[in-house]
Amino acid sequence: MTQSPTKKITKNNLLFHLGLLTRNWRKVLNADFQNCGLTEATWRPLLHLSHLGDGIRQKDLAASVGIEGPSMVRLVETLIAKGLVHRAEDRTDRRAKLLSLTDMGHSMVARIRETVVFREEQLLNNFSGSELEQLTCLVERLETAVADARQKGK
Structure with missing residues (x-):
């Protein structure tokens, strides 16, 4: 099912459409x-x-994913129950928890990546190499501009 925008994408609504x-x-x-x-x-x-990488602190994973610590705690419990993640105490800080993928977790990540690559190829095969290169450069510039705006807002 293809959705066409009801309005033309312009500078004024580009970020909305990217969202x-x-x-x-x-x-x-x-x-x-x-x-x-x-x-x-x-x-x-x-x-x-x-x-x-394995051995990452739980709080660092939460920051990377963009969720709060308490939400990450519940999520980690779910991943542990599914047998995908292992949690251990940090020897340098007993309050901190270190997370690692289990063998099953590594297998699941491989399946996830295969699916993502398949879908990306499906979606991007209509673009030429130069179009993808140009789009990549533009997205990187936009990411930098957003990061700069976030830093100024702090």
Whole structure:
């Protein structure tokens, strides 16, 4: 099902449309991952944990995913119950918890990545290499501008 914008994308509504695009992309992935018993709340942290590396502090994973500590605690409990994540005490700070993917967690991340790559190829195969390169550069510039705006707002 293709949704065409009801209004032409302009400078005044571009970021709104990018937000919609991101939300719809996550909906596509959520539908794919339901078969694995994962929701967005569970597959995104697994990818972040994989990217950050085993032995990451729970609070650092929460910051990377963009959720508050108490929400991360509940989420980690779910991931542990599913056998995807292991939690251990940090030897340097007993209050801190270190997270690692289990073997099953690493396998799940591999499945998630395969699905993401498949969907990306499906969605991006209509663009030429130079179009994708240009889009990548533009998105990177926009990300930098947003990061700068966030820093100025602090």
